[in-house]
Amino acid sequence: MNRRVNMSRAEYSMTCVAPTVAEALGVRAPAPTFAEAMVGRQATGTPIPEIAGELVGSARVAILAPDALGMSSYEHFAADMPFLRSLCEARMVVLRSVMPSITPVNFAAMVTGCDLDGHGVRSKELDFQCETLFDVLPEHDRAGAGCGRPGYTGGDLLARCANINGTSELADDAGVEEVTLRIARKFRADFIIAQIGGTDDHFHRFGPRSDSARPKVQETDGRLARMCEELGALGYAIIILADHGQHDTGDPTHGGSHGSDSDEDCRVPCTWLAAR
Numbered sequence: 001m002n003r004r005v006n007m008s009r010a011e012y013s014m015t016c017v018a019p020t021v022a023e024a025l026g027v028r029a030p031a032p033t034f035a036e037a038m039v040g041r042q043a044t045g046t047p048i049p050e051i052a053g054e055l056v057g058s059a060r061v062a063i064l065a066p067d068a069l070g071m072s073s074y075e076h077f078a079a080d081m082p083f084l085r086s087l088c089e090a091r092m093v094v095l096r097s098v099m100p101s102i103t104p105v106n107f108a109a110m111v112t113g114c115d116l117d118g119h120g121v122r123s124k125e126l127d128f129q130c131e132t133l134f135d136v137l138p139e140h141d142r143a144g145a146g147c148g149r150p151g152y153t154g155g156d157l158l159a160r161c162a163n164i165n166g167t168s169e170l171a172d173d174a175g176v177e178e179v180t181l182r183i184a185r186k187f188r189a190d191f192i193i194a195q196i197g198g199t200d201d202h203f204h205r206f207g208p209r210s211d212s213a214r215p216k217v218q219e220t221d222g223r224l225a226r227m228c229e230e231l232g233a234l235g236y237a238i239i240i241l242a243d244h245g246q247h248d249t250g251d252p253t254h255g256g257s258h259g260s261d262s263d264e265d266c267r268v269p270c271t272w273l274a275a276r
Ligand SMILES: [Zn+2]
Pocket: 068, 103, 200, 201, 204, 258
């Protein structure tokens, strides 16, 4: 149910991310409700074998999420992202966003292993209705950080609900890079999830395959390369994925959009790097 084959590549639900991180770190997966945690039930997603198989036993895991960088934008801009492309050519699975294919719903899926019916986070101001990785990690004397800009899901949901609050001081992607690496250096957080939000903004404005979005895509590839270099040196295994994709609205004044169950909105590339 969590896995289906599409165009000969394995495709997994976004709900599989939290159980994959849990298996990599050797902790239990979050439960679908707080009550079910008491009787040992686990998230609806299941570990992704390709990733969990390589990352099991990792001391630390970081998720870096360039927002809205779905398969269709990735394939269009592959030549502009030499770093991400090199990772994806070596290792990639396709993930499918849960509905609706919007940012808070899918970041919530990544840290809970549940869809909207389970986690209840339709908007970034809401609280989780079920366990998250941030509830599980302290049981093991470990801690997780959520990183992102204020006003974005990274700052207003992930940072707010994490064990370590990684709200950036600067309200841009450079600020998210800075706070993520500072938390990794200072706290060696066992788990970090960082929303890199600028790609979503540019795709909304210009369109998800627009030449005008190209500089932002290139900048994001450089940012991912720098972050992986430093996080790798600090002993982190890294998972890179998007929360959802975008489709072109066909209206030059509106650029891109998302939220539907179309492949453009829902299929995202996911690649990973084992700890050094
Ligand atoms: Zn968006």
